[in-house]
Amino acid sequence: MSITQAELVFIPTPGMGHLLSAVEVAKLIIRRDHRLSILILITNMPMTSSMVNDYIESQSRDNPYPTRLTFVTLPPLSNPPDPTSPSFFFDLINLQKPLVKQAVEDRARAGSSDLVGFVLDLFCLTMMDVATDYFNVPSYVFFTSGANLMNLMFHLQSLEDDQGVDTCTEYKDPDTELEVPGFMNRVNVSVVPSGFLDKDGPSSSMIHDMARNFRKSKGIIMNTFEELESYGVQALLEQVGKNTIPPIYPVGPILELDSKSRGGGSHRETHEEESMIIQWLDNQPTSSVVFLCFGSMGSFDASQVKEIADGVEKSGHRFMWSLRKPPPEGTLKLLPSENETFVEALPEGFLDRTAEIGRIIGWAPQVSILAHEAVGGFVSHCGWNSTLESLWFGVPMATWPMYAEQQLNAFVLVKELGLSVEIRMDYRRDWKTREGNFTVTAEDVENGVKKLMSMDEEMKNRVKEMGDKGRRSLEDGGSSYKWLGRFIQDVLANVAA
Template sequence: MEETTMTNTNRVELVFIPSPGMGHLVSAVEMAKLLVDRDQRLSITLLIMKAPFKTKANYSPAQSLSTAAASRIRFVDLPGDELESDAKFSPHTFLSGFISGQKTLVRDAVAQISSSPEAPRLAGFFIDMFCTSMIDVADEFRVPTYVFFTSGAAFLGLVFHLQTMRDDHNHDVTELKDSDADLLVPCFVKSVPTKVLPSVVLDKEGGSEMFHDLVRRIRETKGILINTFSELESHAIHSINTPPVYPVGPILNVAGDNDNESTSAAAILKWLDDQPPSSVVFLCFGSMGCFGVDQVNEIAHALERSGHRFLWSLRRPPPEGKLEFPGDYTNLEEVLPERFLERTAEIGRVIGWAPQAAVLAHRAVGGFVSHCGWNSTLESVWYGVPMAAWPQYAEQQLNAFLMVEELEMAVEIKMDYRNGFYSKSGVALRSEEIEKGIRRLMECGENGMRKKVEEMREKSRVAVREGGSSYLSIGRLIEDVMKIVEQ
């Protein structure tokens, strides 16, 4: 794009408000970088809420910026206190309540940003999908709001459909809990089993109504940026009519964490260097993914019996009732079957934290047992690594259905497994079922799935190149933002 001569009249400022979660923050930073790289008129301020719980702070967003981007992207840390780890809270409404409580801090920060005579003109708020209460603040500044939807188009289409069922047809969606029914949903070609609906929309204790409130407010915005691309979710994207949607993905931090915990990362990658191509199954369940001892033992037995090489990111659950992220075990032998590490020393590694992007990019990795978080799903597509779906919480069961049944780009371990804030499966998944899924995953080349994943890998990269579908979508977004500014 041609550079534009800068004056105070054609420079504009966008305010980004991500949720206080690592996946949401990283995606917002990467989106901001794309926008300022595409148009010299844009400057962006990211307002960073202080997470109310302990996090693994190995990501410094400012360090990920190029010199050129750093001159037009800045970060403002909002003040806040970390909650006590044993604080009482409702998982159903906690996040929305916390974010709503940040409105005064956001209002003050934006007022300060706009107060300087040299400041670019404020052109809009770009808010995370969970930050819809910030629409009120944008309205006070008389600027439009756009949503950055960090999940996929199929999930967006589903929640729009459920909210329409609730508001227009007086259908209580929570009545579908524990139902074996299937739903016809416009954003899916196949009918959707109610067992893969997100737990929050089935929650009668307040979570469902809170979520419908979020979705109603998303409909008020000027547009929705979705972290997906047309070639992956064409049917879902075309099913959404309003507000306008902009498929801008895949938005990924493919460089991984800034420091990548270099010592442990180097050791992991060195071990992978010594393995044959596409021979290793990688198990990783995201920043919140962890299992109890019984489930850990079942996974271990499955891996050992499968005979496949493996790299397993095993995290320690936080203490019961504590508001903390999982951590690493200090002694793996305490949680694994007796002599498991000794017996599998030649074919496997059990680790804590994993440099996921670097691992998926490695030629030795042939399969990914994943919780199906949307960022992880996009990474598996970007690197062309087939997945075995073992979702845990949030919308991951729906993502698993999309990849396994709708797109036929993953195999199933247990699509309706739940292990999160809202509900737990309660019973450990048996090793036989896990082993079966691992074998199907590593042998998926026989049914053409690996070829399909490799073809989508290339399409994902074409989408973000100049002239690609997501590249053009970002261009349309910038044009639409600037049209509003010029009115």
């Protein structure tokens, strides 16, 4: 087999939480085996942020593997679906099929490599049809979340298909507790992603379809590692052994640790802002600063901002708070401003009273902040990437989930693993109305920050040890290193098939 004979086509979801880890796992594969090349197709979507475009531009410009890692942005759709439709996003992905087919055919005509498979984000599984029907190659899933979510998805889908349980009706009471394979504790319905049990919308059936498609794939790459989710990974491996799901490959933690490649403004502005942030942290005592950041979709209305501010101020701790201005009301825009802060919502005099101990920022170079020795705690939305980053740097977390599977991640961190403290675990924001299901009080915030910053040494050590285990898993001989090798072996076997 000649060098770079085998090529994979990656189709990630074009959101930073999914895109970053997809690009990083592609690089990991290329570094590991010189016989593989990867084409990454970026779907052109109307809601794509400038941050995504800047990131792709930087990756293409600074590509360390120019002949083996290729980025292609697909053209925009000529007739996009109705943005008010409940199935808008899935329709948008489905309409990309002809564009994906054309891009892969154009690549094949170049004749530089043989296509051996597609690697699809969980929201792009409709592209399995393109892989099978037009190119006769298998599809793999790149699962950007943890084993906990995958176990839950398979469990609920199995209840529906194999036992005839109407999960939306059966589990509508938020106080109901579920026994789910891969969990040591019973899982309260209040932390199950809302779309999983949404009887009135399309989400539930679509999520079950995802799980069914997972089962049809040739394998599932997972951004987790055995040492972190040993119980959950073992439960999945037992299903692999029974041939009820395809092979899994826990190859994480997959992280983008270069914050310069994902800044929120022009390269110069981003660099200057990061320099000022780090300069401020340099002047703070070790482990004295609590960092508050709520992800790419994380913003709050004015009343909730006031509660957070009051709680942080009363805690008495030094803080750095990524306080981004929410999207304008009455628009379809989902993401808060990349650079504007929401200082007008702060209580009168807050900035003056906290000038010596606090810093309000917009876009946050999260990796650089978590890596800084002055940071002693992280109030987080519990997105999976943020969770892995916090563990990597040994920074304890306080949970404040907002969307998607974040409540489940918070449950795992607090109840299953004992690696975090709780501010709230059951907070949930509606991504359309942008309203929370309740207001987290200043007292909740104050108590949570105090608990986080006075965490006992035993828990702090567990967090640091888990970060060390994550690093070792990626090294030669580590668990994730071995799993990645098995995945590559499976892919290369497709050449001879």
